Amino acid sequence: MLISGWIKYGTCSVVGRNQTGEIYWGKIAEYCNEHCSFDSPRDVIACRNHFNYMSKILNKWIGAYEGAKAQELYACGKNVQFTLMEE
16 A cells, blocks of 8 residues: 555656655555554654665565566576676
């Protein structure tokens, strides 16, 4: 839900960039609380911090995936490995 809210309010061409961070994350927190059942509602800071945490992990995973995909494309189904990774 957090990523869905981030996409919904961050990619809106009408208000996406014309809002303060507090309002932006407030909308996302409201969206998450509306669509999820938490023991206690999540506030703006909790949503923003959790998103930043997830973002770091996801970016590392995406980098690793893209690196593996590039090696796979280089080999093109042959038994060849890219040996110049350090360069």
